[in-house]
Amino acid sequence: MFEPHGPKRFSDIVTDDETWFSFFIIPPKSLNRMWVDGQIDRPAMLRPGFQSRKRMFTVFFNSRGSLAVDILPQDTKMTATYYVQDVLSQVMSAINEQRSKFSTSKTLFLHDNAGPHKARATTQSLRKLGIQVLPHPAYIPDLAPCDFWLFPILKGRLAGQKFHRIQDFAKAVNSELRTIPEEDYQGAFRITLKRCIESHGEYFKGL
Numbered sequence: 001m002f003e004p005h006g007p008k009r010f011s012d013i014v015t016d017d018e019t020w021f022s023f024f025i026i027p028p029k030s031l032n033r034m035w036v037d038g039q040i041d042r043p044a045m046l047r048p049g050f051q052s053r054k055r056m057f058t059v060f061f062n063s064r065g066s067l068a069v070d071i072l073p074q075d076t077k078m079t080a081t082y083y084v085q086d087v088l089s090q091v092m093s094a095i096n097e098q099r100s101k102f103s104t105s106k107t108l109f110l111h112d113n114a115g116p117h118k119a120r121a122t123t124q125s126l127r128k129l130g131i132q133v134l135p136h137p138a139y140i141p142d143l144a145p146c147d148f149w150l151f152p153i154l155k156g157r158l159a160g161q162k163f164h165r166i167q168d169f170a171k172a173v174n175s176e177l178r179t180i181p182e183e184d185y186q187g188a189f190r191i192t193l194k195r196c197i198e199s200h201g202e203y204f205k206g207l
Contacts, residue, residue, distance in 0.1 A: 010063050010186070010189070011062055011063045011064055012106050012107055012108050013062060013108045013110050013134070013189065014060060014062045014067065014091070014107055014108065014109055015060070015062070015109075015110040015111060015145065015146070015189075016058055016059060016061075016091070016109075016111050016146075017058070017059065017111065017112065017146035017147065017151075018057065018058045018072075018114070019056070019057055019059075019146070019147070019151045020054045020055070020056055020057075021054060021055060021056075021057050021154075021155070021158075021173070022053070023053045023054065023055075023162065023163045023164070023169060024161070024162040024163070025155050025161065026159065055071055055074065055166060056071070056072035056078060057070070057072075057173060058070040058072070058078075058087055059146065059150065059151075060090075060091045060094070061150070061177070061185060063182070063185050063186045063189050064098065064182055065177070065178070065180070065182055065185050066174070066177035066180075067091055067094040067095065067098065068090045068091040068093075068094040069170065069173060070086065070090055078116055079116060080115070080116045080119030080120075080121040080122050081121065082116070083116040083117070083119075083122055084122055084125045088125060088126075088129075092129065095107060107130075107131045107132070108131075108132050108133075109126060109131055109132065109133045109134065110133075110136070111133075111136070112136055145188040145191075145192040149188045150180075150188070153176075154173060154176055154177070157176050158172060158176065
């Protein structure tokens with residue numbers, strides 16, 4: 001259990017997760033469905049086996065909206081050292097900018113049990129910053145509303161677009177994040193936490 005330091009607010013929770021984005025995202029199968037008559041050839045569609053360049057994005061957000069986006073450099077692995085030195089520094093700057101009147105000791109981190117998140121270097125760094133980490137059950141990967149809410153939205157909106165430069169790709173991702181209404185971010189948190197309570201801590205999938 002974490003030790004509380006004064007009253008908490010819903011917006012004190014900051015969550016993050018990583019995902020791979022291809023420079024060309026294949027549209028979902030539902031968009032490939034169409035009616036054709038016997039005299040018209042069905043247009044060729046890209047298959048899941050299509051290969052393109054990809055990069056790992058780490059997205060941080062809270063109930064107010066997106067906080068920070070990190071793009072893992074090419075040929076680099078996500079390690080605790082990288083997470084602490086490069087990723088956390090970005091999100092801390094964003095938190096301080098958004099909440100200039102509050103100390104970081106009010107911030108609650110909600111992330112899964114990935115190696116870089118639970119590494120000693122990460123936990124020690126967060127402790128020094130006064131940030132509390134919410135306990136995350138080992139077999140409940142869905143508490144951070146990313147895989148079953150935010151990432152599908154982003155990939156759906158970017159589907160069919162092809163990017164040649166990482167700068168343009170990053171700009172598009174950040175632009176889409178800003179268009180998501182604040183109430184949608186709040187709703188994702190509320191629904192996720194409500195489902196966790198209703199399931200009594202047992203595994204659940206999706207929102």
